[in-house]
Amino acid sequence: MTVWWLLLALSFLSFSNGLHKTNKYEGYKIYSVTSKARSVVLAKTLTELAKKESYYEVFSGFKGGNAAKVMVHPKEQVNFVKLMDKHNADYDIIDGDVGLTLSSDFETNRMLRERFPYNGRLGTERYYTHDEINQFIEDLAKEYPSRVFLKTVGKSYEGRSLKTITITNGDARRNKNVFLVDGGFHAREWISPATAVYLISQLVENLEENADLLQDFDWVILPVVNPDGYEFTQTSADNRLWRKTRKPSSADCIGTDPNRNFDFHWNEEGASPDPCALDYAGPKAFSEPEAVVMADLIHSYADRGKMYLTLHSYGSLILYPWGWTTDVPDTVDDLHEVAEAGQQAILEDTGTVYRIGPSTETIGYAASGASDDYAFNAGFPISFTMELPFGGTGFDPPASDIDHLVKETWVGIAAMARKVREKYPLVNLPSGARRIIF
Ligand SMILES: [Zn+2]
Numbered sequence: 001m002t003v004w005w006l007l008l009a010l011s012f013l014s015f016s017n018g019l020h021k022t023n024k025y026e027g028y029k030i031y032s033v034t035s036k037a038r039s040v041v042l043a044k045t046l047t048e049l050a051k052k053e054s055y056y057e058v059f060s061g062f063k064g065g066n067a068a069k070v071m072v073h074p075k076e077q078v079n080f081v082k083l084m085d086k087h088n089a090d091y092d093i094i095d096g097d098v099g100l101t102l103s104s105d106f107e108t109n110r111m112l113r114e115r116f117p118y119n120g121r122l123g124t125e126r127y128y129t130h131d132e133i134n135q136f137i138e139d140l141a142k143e144y145p146s147r148v149f150l151k152t153v154g155k156s157y158e159g160r161s162l163k164t165i166t167i168t169n170g171d172a173r174r175n176k177n178v179f180l181v182d183g184g185f186h187a188r189e190w191i192s193p194a195t196a197v198y199l200i201s202q203l204v205e206n207l208e209e210n211a212d213l214l215q216d217f218d219w220v221i222l223p224v225v226n227p228d229g230y231e232f233t234q235t236s237a238d239n240r241l242w243r244k245t246r247k248p249s250s251a252d253c254i255g256t257d258p259n260r261n262f263d264f265h266w267n268e269e270g271a272s273p274d275p276c277a278l279d280y281a282g283p284k285a286f287s288e289p290e291a292v293v294m295a296d297l298i299h300s301y302a303d304r305g306k307m308y309l310t311l312h313s314y315g316s317l318i319l320y321p322w323g324w325t326t327d328v329p330d331t332v333d334d335l336h337e338v339a340e341a342g343q344q345a346i347l348e349d350t351g352t353v354y355r356i357g358p359s360t361e362t363i364g365y366a367a368s369g370a371s372d373d374y375a376f377n378a379g380f381p382i383s384f385t386m387e388l389p390f391g392g393t394g395f396d397p398p399a400s401d402i403d404h405l406v407k408e409t410w411v412g413i414a415a416m417a418r419k420v421r422e423k424y425p426l427v428n429l430p431s432g433a434r435r436i437i438f
Helices: 001-016 041-050 072-086 098-115 130-144 192-205 227-233 289-301 333-348 361-364 370-378 400-423
Strands: 027-032 058-060 068-072 092-097 147-154 161-167 179-184 217-222 305-313 317-320 355-358 382-388
Touching: 001 179, 027 072, 041 058, 041 068, 041 072, 058 400, 068 072, 068 227, 092 161, 098 370, 098 400, 130 147, 130 161, 130 227, 147 289, 147 305, 147 370, 161 192, 161 289, 179 400, 192 217, 192 382, 192 400, 217 289, 289 305, 289 370, 305 400, 317 333, 317 361, 317 370, 333 355, 333 382, 355 361, 382 400
Parallel strands: 179 217, 179 305, 305 382, 317 355
Antiparallel strands: 027 068, 027 092, 058 068, 147 161, 161 217, 317 382
């Protein structure tokens, strides 16, 4: 493996020196910005810049002592630097040519696909397509017919099958509690489906070690909620940073943010009515078939569901409701306790520091119409958005990072699931009712 990565690094060099394919991000830079003073003013300035979508993309917002990450068009870089100087902000260039980074990554991913073709298992060597992920769960269902169940729960706008995998311990007990997990809401956050796949592998293929996690709980996982967007990001380096769905939203623009499209405080703060915006809420709540599918799943498991977990990147955050307001739910202590279990487990495992807290307060802005608030409101007592760590230019950890990222995330998820299990034990039904064999 070491030799292989060495070869890959060498081909990387020859690629960047020779075949410099240009793309629309050529010359874009990503800045990391911090400010010791006047942080509130600077935060407002960044929010304003984010509205100039042809020139700026604020990858992650600014709050307190945390660095913001801003991608800037070549034509605006001089102005941006002047503006930051005016605010006495400190800034570093963390990517001097986003176009080059994305082209190199695209080439690497192409080579990795050839080097590691799908062979019935999905390892952590590379990112996988939606088809490969569906094939993988189908193969698992065939191999573990008494423990793994698939269901096609809907179709994406472009007609891709959305399939859930339900993982049990095979004891055929019905009406267990449920953990509901999804990935791939946002197209470019590839580490999210990769984590869902690793979670599936662990729960299915490592039963002995994870027996307690399947004792009184079934796991229902939809690994890629937005497959049209996910596939689109894999077609070229130009499309790598696509976030939304692929349904046309106006004559000029495509896509809705599926995580602003839920019918709970829809189109309020932190969601845009502009069809071209990255966080466009859609023409109406549940305009996107992918969001409808997820909402249906949430409702169908709401009575047994104890934890809903939606995997995103980036930020190293475990966020809980509310996201539409700065208010916090009455059960904030329960949410915090479970999030803390995940935070602590990850810290002990790898030293990665996650921040935890109510969504709006922790990220510094609201995000209304999102799935986590929706699931919590529908009855899941624990509902989290997990923002995985920063990688690459932000949303694109290189393939060489997949292994450690998915493994540390799994450690956190397992710890949270164990805490949920302790806090919400399966209600003891009369023995006859509880053990129904099918
Ligand atoms: Zn996301």
